[in-house]
Amino acid sequence: MLGEDAAVLIRRAATLLRTSLFAQVAAALVLGIVVGKIWPDVGTSLQPLGDGFTRLIKTVISPLVFCVVVTGIAKAGNLRAFGRIGVKALIWFEAASTVALLIGLIAANVVAPGSGMHADAAKLDSSAVDAKTGGAHLLSTSQFILEALPTSAVGAFADNSILQVLVLACLVGAALLHLGTTKVPAVLPAVEQVQHVIFTVVGYVMRLAPIAVFGAAASLIGQYGLHVITTYGKLIVVCYAVAVLFLALLAVALRLLTGLSLWAFVRYTREELLLALGTASSETVMPRMMEKLRAAGARDDAVGLVLPTGYSFNLDGAAIYLSIGTLFIAQATGVHLSLSQQITAVLVLMLTSKGMAGVPGSAFLALSATASTLGVIPAGAVALLLGVDRIMDSMRVVTNLLGNCVAVFVVSQWEGALDSALAKSVLSGKPIAPAALLDEILRLVRGKGAASLAKAG
Numbered sequence: 001m002l003g004e005d006a007a008v009l010i011r012r013a014a015t016l017l018r019t020s021l022f023a024q025v026a027a028a029l030v031l032g033i034v035v036g037k038i039w040p041d042v043g044t045s046l047q048p049l050g051d052g053f054t055r056l057i058k059t060v061i062s063p064l065v066f067c068v069v070v071t072g073i074a075k076a077g078n079l080r081a082f083g084r085i086g087v088k089a090l091i092w093f094e095a096a097s098t099v100a101l102l103i104g105l106i107a108a109n110v111v112a113p114g115s116g117m118h119a120d121a122a123k124l125d126s127s128a129v130d131a132k133t134g135g136a137h138l139l140s141t142s143q144f145i146l147e148a149l150p151t152s153a154v155g156a157f158a159d160n161s162i163l164q165v166l167v168l169a170c171l172v173g174a175a176l177l178h179l180g181t182t183k184v185p186a187v188l189p190a191v192e193q194v195q196h197v198i199f200t201v202v203g204y205v206m207r208l209a210p211i212a213v214f215g216a217a218a219s220l221i222g223q224y225g226l227h228v229i230t231t232y233g234k235l236i237v238v239c240y241a242v243a244v245l246f247l248a249l250l251a252v253a254l255r256l257l258t259g260l261s262l263w264a265f266v267r268y269t270r271e272e273l274l275l276a277l278g279t280a281s282s283e284t285v286m287p288r289m290m291e292k293l294r295a296a297g298a299r300d301d302a303v304g305l306v307l308p309t310g311y312s313f314n315l316d317g318a319a320i321y322l323s324i325g326t327l328f329i330a331q332a333t334g335v336h337l338s339l340s341q342q343i344t345a346v347l348v349l350m351l352t353s354k355g356m357a358g359v360p361g362s363a364f365l366a367l368s369a370t371a372s373t374l375g376v377i378p379a380g381a382v383a384l385l386l387g388v389d390r391i392m393d394s395m396r397v398v399t400n401l402l403g404n405c406v407a408v409f410v411v412s413q414w415e416g417a418l419d420s421a422l423a424k425s426v427l428s429g430k431p432i433a434p435a436a437l438l439d440e441i442l443r444l445v446r447g448k449g450a451a452s453l454a455k456a457g
Contacts (some may be wrong), residue, residue, distance in 0.1 A: 017322075022271045022274060024209070024210040024212050025275055025278060026274060027210070028213040028214035028278070029274070030404070031217075032216065033217050033221050035222075036217060036220065037221050039222070039323060040222040043218035043219055043222025044219055046222075049211055050279050051096075052212070053211070053212030056205045056208070057205060057283060060159065060201055062156070062165045063198055064199075064202075065165050065166065065169065065290075066168065066196065067191050067192070068304035069166060069169035069170065069304035070174070070176065070188075072299065072303070072305070074102040075300060077177065081417075082301050084324030084417050085306065088413045088415060089305065089310070090313065092314075092407050093313045093407065096122060096250075097313075099246070099249070100323075100403075101247055101323045104324045105323045107238055108238065108327035108331075109342075113324070114328040114332035114333075116330030133156070146398075148163040150164040150168050153168060155200045160320065162308045162309075163212055166309065170332045176188060191251075199291060208290065212278070212279055212283055215277055216279045220390060223390075232388040232391070235324070235388060236388065239392060239395055243320055244401045246320060250282065250403060253410070254406050257413060258420065258423070265296075265402075267427075268292065268427050269405070272285040273285075273398060273401065276398060280390070280393035286308070286311070289405060290303050291299055293408050297412075297419035298414060298423070299418070299419075301417065302411060302412040310403070310407055312375060316399050316400055317395055317400040318396050321363060322349050322366055322370070323345070323414075325363070325379075326345050326367060327342075329382060329385065330381075333377065333381045335377050337377075345370050345373075348373045349366065363389060364389070365385075368382050
C-alpha cells in the first residue's frame with residue numbers, strides 16, 4: 001500500500017516537473033544551492049548559464065517595448081492621454097520610492113544593524129569597490145535627461161537603452177496618430193505582427209529558465225557561501241523585513257485604489273517572480289510581465305509606458321537597501337548621523353536612486369555619493385557591504401518588480417485604462433472574456449434567437 005502511494009506521489013511530482021515552469025524553476029533553485037554548497041568551485045563556474053539566459057532576454061526587450069508602446073499609442077488614439085499616464089506614473093514613482101526610503105531609514109534607526117561592529121574604515125580595501133563598479137559613475141540630472149534622448153534610431157536598440165527606445169516609440173506612435181491609418185495602413189499591422197513574433201521568441205527562451213536559475217544559484221552560493229548570512233544576519237533580516245512591510249503597504253494601496261489583491265497577483269505571476277529571484281534580475285521577466293499585465297486588463301499604452309519607465313525611476317527595493325545601508329556603514333564605523341544629516345541623506349538618495357538600472361555597482365556609487373555629501377562617513381566604509389550586496393539582490397529585484405507592477409495597475413485605474421472586471425477575474429484564476437467580446441457574443445445569440453423565431457413563424 002505504501003509502495004503504491006509512493007509511486008503515485010512520484011508520478012505526480014514527475015508530471016508537475018514536466019508541466020509546471022514554477023516547479024521546474026523551484027527545483028533548479030534548490031539544486032543550484034546544493035551544488036554551490038557541496039562543490040563551490042563547480043558552482044562558481046556555472047555563472048555563464050545565468051548570464052547567457054539574461055543576454056537572450058535582453059535581445060528582445062527593446063523591440064518589445066517599442067512595439068507595445070507604438071501600438072498602445074496608436075490604438076488609444078489620444079496622445080494627451082498617453083502624456084497623462086506618463087505624468088501620473090512619475091508622481092506615483094516618486095511617492096513610492098520616498099516612502100521606501102523613509103521606512104528604511106526609520107527601521108535602521110530602530111534596529112541599528114551596524115552597531116557593535118566597530119569597523120576601522122582605514123583598514124578596508126576601497127579599491128574593491130572600484131573593481132565592483134568597473135570605473136562607472138552615476139549621471140547627473142542633466143546628463144540623465146540628455147542620455148534618455150536617442151542619438152540614432154539604431155543606437156537606441158543596439159545599446160538596449162530602454163528610455164531612449166521609449167522616446168523613439170512615443171515619436172513613432174505620435175506620427176502614426178497624426179498620419180492616420182489611411183496614409184500608412186500597413187505600418188501598425190506590421191508592428192503588431194513583429195510584437196507577436198517577439199512574444200513567441202520569449203516563449204522559446206523561457207524554456208531555458210530552470211537552467212539559468214540553477215547556474216545563477218550555484219554560482220552565488222559557490223562564490224559567497226552561506227556564512228555571509230551569519231556574518232551580516234542582522235542587516236539581512238532588517239532589509240528583508242522592511243521589504244515585506246513595504247510590500248504590505250503596497251498591497252493595502254492596491255486594494256484601496258483598484259480593488260485588486262497583491263497576493264492574488266503574486267500567485268498569478270509566481271513563475272516570473274521565482275525566476276527573477278533565482279537570476280537576481282528583473283529584466284529577465286520584463287517581457288512576460290508585460291504580457292501578463294496586458295492579459296490582466298491593463299491597457300497596452302499604460303503597460304508599455306509605466307513598466308519600462310519604472311525600471312529606471314521606481315527602484316523601491318534599491319531605495320530600501322540604500323537608506324538602510326547608509327545608516328549601517330555609519331553605525332559600523334561609529335559615526336553618529338543627526339536628524340538633519342539623515343534628511344540630507346534621503347534627499348541625496350532620492351536623486352541618486354533614479355537611473356541606477358544598468359549601471360554596474362550602482363548601489364555602491366549611490367552610497368559613495370551619499371557618504372561624500374554628508375562628509376562624515378569614511379568613503380572606504382562602503383566596502384563593508386561588498387560581502388552582502390549579492391545576497392540583497394533578491395530582495396531588491398522582487399521589491400522593484402512588484403512595485404512597478406502595482407504602479408501599472410494604480411496608474412491604469414487612475415487614467416481609466418484598466419478593465420477591473422477582467423483583472424479581478426484573471427487574478428482569481430477564472431479568466432473571462434473582455435466586455436467587448438461578451439457584448440458581441442450576446443449580440444450574435446440574440447440575432448440567432450430572432451432568426452429562429454422568424455423561421456418558426
